[in-house]
Amino acid sequence: MSTITATSAREHRVTVRSLCQRKRAGQKITMLTAYDFTFARIFDTAGIDVLLVGDSLGNVVQGQDTTLPVTLDEVVYHTRMVSRAARRALVISDMPFGSYQISPEEALRNAVHCVKEGGAHGVKLEGGTGAAAAISRIVGAEIPVMGHVGLTPQAIHRMGGHRVQGRTERSAQLVLEDARAVQEAGAFSVVLEGIPAPLAQEVTRALDIPTIGIGAGAGCDGQVLVMHDMLGLSDWTPSFVKQYANLGALAGQAARRFADDVANRKFPDDEHAYS
């Protein structure tokens, strides 16, 4: 019996349709954040299904405390680099705070910007029942939308920090209602972030569209991680993150070896100079 690898279907472009078929077939979906051409090409070649240009770029690329200051132009700028690299993966732009809350018309205008200028195949936005009108307006213009419920970082001030959601019966009910509202509004999938694993499993069973979990246990249809967290490039990571490499330590060692070589006149040597 052959082992199914993430790269076994690399030749075909991932589509919103194929992701929904994956749920029906019981095949897991993989998503990673990406913010530039170099990493997007590595992840695309590795067979990652979805590249999310997350507004987490505010934290991991810009060094901000929250995602709130990220602008639409910044998301579009990073999406352009990622979509240039993605030959197989579906590219999703994360709509930043303020770009879809004001009115469904403005949400649509900004989603169009992500697709037209950024080259995204779809957009993601946070919120459940409150975001349903914006989702349905964007979907009505043929732009695929990924929802995002549970712990929604753009609501950090309402939540009082990055707190796990759905721990009480009432709060769990709200997460389920939000997820249903997102599906009914026409989203093709939904991120479940920071909720207890049994609740994520219940939501996943209740929905026809695929769920992509982050800090939501193993019962989701797919999983997403922020690339800096899983590659060991972040100073701190939440306990749900599995670190698959320690690129931060490797980069530090390389920089120190370079500095030593320069100080000790070992670099450049004859091999690395024009004669």
Ligand code: KIV
């Ligand atoms: O911005 C982001 O990276 C995200 C993921 C954590 C899902 O929204």
